[in-house]
Amino acid sequence: MKPVGIGIIGCGNISAAYLKAAKSFPVLDIRALADRRHEAAEARSAEFGIPAVSIEALLADPAIEIVLNLTIPAAHVEVGLQILAAGKHAYSEKPLGIDFRDATRLTEDAARRGLRLGSAPDTFLGGAHQAARAFVDEGHLGQPVGGTAFFMCPGHERWHPDPAFYYTIGGGPMLDMGPYYITDLVNLLGPVARVAGLSPEPRRQRTITSQPRHGETIDVEVATHVAGALQFRSGAVVTIAMSFDVAGHRHLPLEIYGTEGSLIVPDPNHFGGEVSFLKKGGEWTPVPVDRPYADGNYRSLGLADMAAAIRQDRPHRASGELALHVLEVMEAFGRSNESGRFVDIETRPERPLPLEADAPLDRL
CATH class of the missing domain: 3.40.50.720 (NAD(P)-binding Rossmann-like Domain)
Incomplete structure (x- = not known):
């Protein structure tokens, strides 16, 4: 070629x-x-x-x-x-x-x-996520009914050399990390139909603890903890939280639930990782990741x-159409928080x- x-x-x-x-x-x-x-x-x-x-x-x-x-x-x-x-x-x-x-x-x-x-x-094209996609498409979960998606950390000012842009308009955990999670969910479940979102008032200033700007104070213009739910056109409902305000948690990055079993999907910020399946009434077992692009960045x-x-x-x-859909979904969390209503998603x-x-x- x-x-x-x-x-x-x-x-x-x-x-x-x-x-x-x-x-x-x-x-x-x-x-x-x-x-x-x-x-x-x-x-x-x-x-x-x-x-x-x-x-x-x-x-x-x-x-x-x-x-x-x-x-x-x-x-x-x-x-x-x-x-x-x-x-x-x-x-x-x-x-x-x-x-x-x-x-x-x-x-x-x-x-x-x-x-x-x-x-x-x-x-989402990585081997682990494509193996999870094939597993869903083959019907092992039965009818998908729900899931969870979590990225929560204390904030990027701990490690990034110049973290201020993460807290200005266009930043925040949803626009920064949400694309990985929501894109992979669309890969697994199809497009989103509507969004419900909530967000507490953020701290208006944060202190950089990384070098070379250690000790500097930066202003916060965006939501730093966003939670809510995605309802997909397939009917499945996924609970989601993206945060720069959480010291630590034990939720796995992505879980998908169906009428016949549950699937653990690895971190969607990486191409590989372990995929596991629990059949209803059974035990957790690994799903073979036999697809390319699971062994590196x-x-x-x-x-x-x-x-x-x-x-x-x-x-x-x-x-671009997929990315525009994901952007509309991410923006809908703020609109839902402000209005107190579900926000319907236009793109399909x-x-x-x-x-x-x-x-x-x-x-x-």
Whole structure:
């Protein structure tokens, strides 16, 4: 398969993970790096041996077909529209945007121009989550009726070198970690129909305990503990909590309950992990994880699938429509908290197709 030329805009922390993982996928030919801070692109260029260029030069390069948008969340829509206007396919780091109505401009513009739009997270394509998906599809759980989804920690100011953006508009635990959990739930159960959400008033200031800004105080503009329920179009109801205010907990990341049994799904921020099943009246037993991409950090897998889909003229899985749906769901928690009512979800994406176990993308 002819490799697809890739350019990257945004050379911050997450770019290293993408650049390392991209080496596993011959379909990805990363040709240039760019950043509004050119010194950041030059640093990654020195590390990975890929040319650092201006954003304008990258967008004008005819050899680049897809641009990977790794800018900060608040810039995802603006930069994504630039990419599409340059006639390039766009793939964004999560979330697709920080405002649902604003992010619809991306899906509408891509459709109007006949271009592809993709978005992280792609961890749902990992071997453990695809094994869990196959187990659900094979009917072992019976009719899915519910589940739980929990990410709760004390906050990212403990470890991140510059954590302030996690607490400004576009941050918070729901927009930061919610995409992993909700995307995987859509992979397992299909799209969401409505949302109920609650959130206590957050602490308005927090103190950084990481280096190099140890001791500095940062303002909090977003909800830092969000809880509620998702009702899926299939009827299943999942309880969810995303928090930067919890010292610790013992809930497993994802559990799915059906009429015939229960399934434990590993952390959706990772590609692998243990999958376990409890048949009604039985004992917990491991589910074989016999799918590719369960043994490492493949944080270019969705991009590789999109590149292959362009060459094969088929839909890609980590789609803009899926990411827009997840963004609408996440935004609905705040709307529900403010109104005291359920919020109906307008978008209805197709459930992404399973990743074929016998056609790994690292062989293309």
